[in-house]
Amino acid sequence: MKYAYYPGCSLHSTSREYDMSAKEVSTRLGIELIEAPDWVCCGATPAHVTMHVLSQALPVKSLINAKQTGADTMAVCCAACFSRLKIANYHVLNDPGKKAKINRAVGAEYNGEVAVKHLLEILAKDFGLENLKGKMTAKLDGLKVACYYGCLLVRPRKIMQFDDEENPTIMDAVVETTGAKTVDWPGKVECCGASFSITKTGVVLRLCRDILQLASDAGAECIAVACPLCQSNLDLRQPEVNKKYDKKFDMPVLYFTQILGLAMGIDWKKLGLDKHIVSPLKFLKGKNIIK
Amino acid sequence: MKIGVFVCHCGTNISAVIDVQKVVNDLAKMPGVFAMDYKFMCSDPGQNMIISEIKQKKLDAVIVAACSPCLHELTFRNTLIRGGLNPYMLEIANIREQDSWVHTDRDKATEKAVRLAKMAVAKAKRNQPLFPQEVSVEKSCLVIGGGIAGIQAAIDISSAGYQTVIVEKEPSIGGKMAMFDKTFPTLDCSACILTPKMVQASQSKKVKIYTYSEVEEIGGYVGNFNARIRVKARSVNMEKCTGCGICWQKCPVKVNSEFEQNLGPRKAVYVPFAQAVPNVPVIDCVNCTYYRSKRQNPESKGLCRICEKFCPAGAIEFDQKDKIIEEKFGAVIVATGFSAFDHKVYGEYGAGRYKDVVTALQFERLLNSSGPTQGKILRPSDSKEARTIVFVQCVGSRDESKGVPYCSRVCCMYTAKQALLLKEHIPDANAYVFYIDIRAAGKNYEEFIERVQDEYGVLYLRGRVSKIYRTGDGALLVRGADTLSGTQVEISADMVVLATGLVSNPETVKLGQMIGIPYDKNRFFTESHPKLAPAETQTAGVFICGACQFPKDIPDSVAQAGAAASKVLGLFSQEHLMLEPVLACVNQKICNGCFHCRAVCPYNAIDEEILKDKSVVARVIESKCHGCGNCISACPVSAVDLKGYTNEQILEQLQSLR
Structure with a gap:
């Protein structure tokens, strides 16, 4: 199984552990991720609030470059990148007027020939849940996980074609292959505040408090995410949430790839588990998941 | 010339x-x-x-x-x-x-x-004099659906002295109105005004009621329809049964009651509600222990049979079979009503996962003193009294994304009524209503809404609810927007009532195709003219009334039922009907018997005829033909022609343009 890989800026910087764990897990599963040569910014936030055509030309540029890998599908981990790439493809495929503008901007002919898939879809659908289950050597029985999807993975449903936008279950299914239990909770698709983390921190603190509270009320011991922004808000801002709202959250926020990696018996350092603000190490040791 | x-x-x-x-x-x-x-x-x-x-x-x-x-x-x-x-x-x-x-x-x-x-x-130049054909009129009317519209139509027609037959698929007539607690804006008890009509219909010598029955086939034409009605096996002899109720009191099998909207139990042998007409139970073969044991082991005597043992009238008949009745009718009134919108598609409201998020019909049953809670407003999850209730309007109405672009017309009013009744049951309860617009166009409707807001203190919030979820303490958190104050609102509620819209019945399409009534994109029956023929349909002799045409409240349904009845009476006042003579006719000398015409005829108007030389040719049944012309285009040898619009005439018209 061969995919062009689009890491996006986050996976090369703030969420390097997502990149590390995604690659580790893929390698174990025999899924080949070939980084698209000369990929550029996906256009998230800055571009699409500035200029419509730019926000679509940027992802198309990367999609065109992905063709050089020889794969017909691009694997994406970051939910924001996934959203931008998928939306650009949608417009190219469905709106000839926009397609013409985009092609003029990138100076090439692109017809939407590279499909875009999130790693969750690749694991659940292309690789298959049963196959995935067979690869789990160190079952995580007894671990209670709240799967948090955020807003960008699932919406808008018409374009993303990902999962139910109110009660998605794909990440739950993938995480449950490890033997861990996922909780049914109402916070799955809440907004984390995304890039307001910097400009309006107060908003993000309130939203993160609600998400952490809902997960903890549902009995979760940790949160699984599939988006670097969700992870950084819930993890990085957790101490501030505790201070501002007089809470005592100590909720590790892990990438689903890290959880899979642990269940495959991959060394926790290779999964970047030492890179979190709310360190999961003590918790995982307590659960006998790592030594 | x-x-x-x-x-x-x-x-x-x-x-x-x-x-x-x-x-x-x-x-x-x-x-x-x-x-x-x-x-x-x-x-x-x-x-x-x-x-x-x-x-x-x-x-x-x-x-x-x-x-x-x-x-x-x-x-x-x-x-x-x-x-x-x-x-x-x-x-x-x-x-x-x-x-x-x-x-x-x-x-x-x-x-x-x-x-x-x-x-x-x-x-x-090539016109020929044509003469309408005369047909007799069978002076009996078939009413499909025994809700308030069907009952009213049957009463009106029978009062004028004509025979009427009501066919109702449920075990009792009464329809949705029997489920309601009170009616807006007068707050009459719904059952108290409906049951006298049910009794009047059932006691009229001119009204025959087939409950637990369905119309399987209908053919013919105005004045002369033939209907095949399947009377499903009740497993209870209607003549012998006295309605004493011992059978269902003794029956050990409890299942969810459809009439109580799954909020209360019924037995496997049951009458749907106390005032049912006829007051004769039916046995639900799916859940009855006897039938279940018979299905597993057909040779056995069958288990349970308690109802049979206790019935003092000997009315239980396990071996009853469906009965097929064929009858002739001069006219048909379709009054099949509506279904409530299924809110499972609203993931943001829990998609049916939360017990305390109920539909408006469920709330009617909770309000009703003969309902599952005897009129106490207890939430389904833990039977705790619900003191804070949020009403969400337009669930399955005015929502294109859910395939329901239209306004269901009655939800604003019934929501106001339900909020008012809540306040009457529990005066210090909190009632919140989220709405898009309030549509209260009816006599004394606007005043009613005003009263609910001003006198009863129901809080109206203009905006949509974006999410409902259950919090740790068992309450429901309702998150929505109040667009008038421009703020986000979060209400912790004991119960949420969704004002589910009215959608067409699932049988509408099949029935429409069978009887010849077109339906619109929302699968409601289409009237013959939106302004001037609201109770008529394209098919002569077939009329519609009630919510099968479009969502309607009770007064509008009753008025349309009266209109449909008066059209039927107009028809029955004639001894003979004149049928349009613009019909197809076959030139049997040319016809080669391929019967392409029969394949394309929507009215089953083509018959076979054997000529003296033994050749089989087509013949048009004139009483069935509508003159649509399908057969004429389909005929490969131009043997079929339409009187008054012959092929020759049309060619002449084209010639004249040269």
């Missing part, structure tokens, strides 16, 4: 664009054609002019060049009759809708009018 052409000015509707005089002059030049014009041909002097010209000039056919035949074809046919001509010797050239109203160039429009009139002349 002498033909008269009468060109109408229609005030200035025609003459402003068309040179009427030139049309007259050009037509008059045709051999055998007399032409003249007049300001309003449809007026009395105009018609009288035509009559006197028919007589004086001894005309054989008449062309009226005026408006669309939809408007005045009948008028002028009658004019011809008064002038002593066969009415089918009339041709109309539509020079208004198809010419003067849509063109501006005077010369070209005039030229077009001349051509249209000349085509009519060409066709009229």
Whole structure:
């Protein structure tokens, strides 16, 4: 199984552990991720609030470059990148007027020939849940996980074609292959505040408090995410949430790839588990998941 | 053949664009054609002019060049009759809708009018007198659906002395209205005003009621419909049963009651509600222990049989079979009602996962003193009294993304009523209503809403609810927008009531295709004219009333039922009906018996006929034929023709354009 890989800026910087764990897990599963040569910014936030055509030309540029890998599908981990790439493809495929503008901007002919898939879809659908289950050597029985999807993975449903936008279950299914239990909770698709983390921190603190509270009320011991922004808000801002709202959250926020990696018996350092603000190490040791 | 052409000015509707005089002059030049014009041909002097010209000039056919035949074809046919001509010797050239109203160039429009009139002349030359056929009228009406609309229609028709048959698929008549607690805006007890009507219908000698029954097939035509009705096996003998209720008191099997919207139990042998008509139970074969054991082991005697043991009348008949009844009817009224929208598609409201998010119909049952909680407002999850309730309007109404773009019309009112009743049950309860707009267009409706807001203190919030979820303490958190104050609102509620909209019944499509009633994109039946024929359908002798046509409240359903009944009575007041003679006919000398015509006929009007030489050819059953012309286009050898619109006539019309 061969995919062009689009890491996006986050996976090369703030969420390097997502990149590390995604690659580790893929390698174990025999899924080949070939980084698209000369990929550029996906256009998230800055571009699409500035200029419509730019926000679509940027992802198309990367999609065109992905063709050089020889794969017909691009694997994406970051939910924001996934959203931008998928939306650009949608417009190219469905709106000839926009397609013409985009092609003029990138100076090439692109017809939407590279499909875009999130790693969750690749694991659940292309690789298959049963196959995935067979690869789990160190079952995580007894671990209670709240799967948090955020807003960008699932919406808008018409374009993303990902999962139910109110009660998605794909990440739950993938995480449950490890033997861990996922909780049914109402916070799955809440907004984390995304890039307001910097400009309006107060908003993000309130939203993160609600998400952490809902997960903890549902009995979760940790949160699984599939988006670097969700992870950084819930993890990085957790101490501030505790201070501002007089809470005592100590909720590790892990990438689903890290959880899979642990269940495959991959060394926790290779999964970047030492890179979190709310360190999961003590918790995982307590659960006998790592030594 | 002498033909008269009468060109109408229609005030200035025609003459402003068309040179009427030139049309007259050009037509008059045709051999055998007399032409003249007049300001309003449809007026009395105009018609009288035509009559006197028919007589004086001894005309054989008449062309009226005026408006669309939809408007005045009948008028002028009658004019011809008064002038002593066969009415089918009339041709109309539509020079208004198809010419003067849509063109501006005077010369070209005039030229077009001349051509249209000349085509009519060409066709009229080959017109033959046609004679309507006379059919008898079976003076009995079939009413499909025994809700308030069907009951009202049956009462109205039977009161005039005609036989009526109600076919209802549930075990009792009464429909949705029987489930409601009170009605808006008067707060009459729904059952108290409905049950007298149910009794009146059931006690009338002229009304026959088949409950637990369905219409399986319907054929025929106005005045002479044949219906096949399946009366499903009740497993209880209706004659013997006294309605004592011992069977269902003793029955050990409990299942969710459909009538109670799954909020309360019923037994496997049951009457849906206390005032059911007929008051005869049915056995639900799916859940009954006897039938289940028989299905597992057909040889056995069958388990349980407690109802049979205890029935003092010996009315339990486990071996009852469905009964098929075939009856003839002169008219059909369809009153099949609606279904409540299934809110499972609203993931943001829990998609049915939260027990305390209930539908409006469920809340009606909770309010009702004979309902599952005896009128106490207890939430389903833990039977705790619900003191804070959020009502969410437009769930499955005005929401294109869910495939329901229309307004269900009754939800604003019933929500206000339910909020008011909540306050009457529990005066210090909190009621919140999220709404998009309040649509209270009805007599005393707006005043009712005002009263609910001002006197009862129900808090109305203009905006949509974005999410409902259960919090740790078992409460429901309702998150929504209040667009008037521009704020986000979060309410912790004990219960949420979704004002689910009205959607068409799942059987609508099948029934419509069987009886010949078109349905719209929302699968509601289409009336014959949206303004002027709201209870009629395209099929003569078939009428509609109630919410099967579109969401309606009780007064509108009752009014439409009365309208449908009056149309039926109009039909029954005639001894004979005249059927349109524009019908297909087969030239059996040419017909090769391929029967392509039968395959395309929507009315089953093609029959086989064996000629003396043993060849099998097609024959048109005239009483069934609607003159649609499908068979004519399908016939590979041009053996079929439409009277009044023959292939020859149409070719002549085209020839005249050369």
